Amino acid sequence: MRIVLLGAPGSGKGTQGRRLAAHFGVPHVSSGDLLREHVAAGTELGRQVSGYLDRGDLVPDDVVLAIVGEAVMAGVATGGYVLDGYPRTLSQAVDAHRLAVTADVAAEAVVYLDVPDAIARDRLMGRAESRSDDTAVVAERRLAVFHDLTVPLLDYYEARGILARVDGVAAADEVFDAIVAAVVPFARR
Numbered sequence: 001m002r003i004v005l006l007g008a009p010g011s012g013k014g015t016q017g018r019r020l021a022a023h024f025g026v027p028h029v030s031s032g033d034l035l036r037e038h039v040a041a042g043t044e045l046g047r048q049v050s051g052y053l054d055r056g057d058l059v060p061d062d063v064v065l066a067i068v069g070e071a072v073m074a075g076v077a078t079g080g081y082v083l084d085g086y087p088r089t090l091s092q093a094v095d096a097h098r099l100a101v102t103a104d105v106a107a108e109a110v111v112y113l114d115v116p117d118a119i120a121r122d123r124l125m126g127r128a129e130s131r132s133d134d135t136a137v138v139a140e141r142r143l144a145v146f147h148d149l150t151v152p153l154l155d156y157y158e159a160r161g162i163l164a165r166v167d168g169v170a171a172a173d174e175v176f177d178a179i180v181a182a183v184v185p186f187a188r189r
């Protein structure tokens, strides 16, 4: 199964992404996790991106594409992927689709985890002690970036006929069941 998860910061993409990946037996590929791993390990790439992460800004497209692309291709070899955090802009989506079609690894379903900003904010503040980009100022920036750059992807995927909108406010177990029910009809094999 090849799934892309879209949603505001705090929408539950990480939690649901891990569970979906386990459920479908495919890797959870989180662009944010991959970037944070580079920062934590102090790699050259990590040094290049840490400023963007700390401000809540998007890191340059070519950097994200390189690390996500590698993880996606590794996932495909094992049966698919749950992609969380990428693509995040229309240009990333167009690039990703062009490459994915060439390699025959395009997403079968895109899940939008729909959560009002007020709830996303509460959740981000709840985890602020564990992540340096969850302070109030940076969380606002990430929410603004989401509305400006990521929300337009909903129309793009809707037009491709692969978008499933799921209410992300309910308890995690309910959201999980709703996602599975929403994506299964899209599975092509």
Ligand code: ADP
Residues within 6 Å of the ligand: 008, 009, 010, 013, 031, 032, 033, 035, 052, 053, 056, 057, 058, 059, 060, 061, 064, 084, 085, 086, 087, 088, 092, 133, 142
């Ligand atoms: P959240 O879903 O809470 O916004 P993520 O873990 O997905 O958090 O992303 C954290 C940060 O990593 C983003 O604010 C951004 O700086 C960077 N990042 C993640 N994915 C991308 C992407 N596709 N393009 C550019 N930057 C990204």
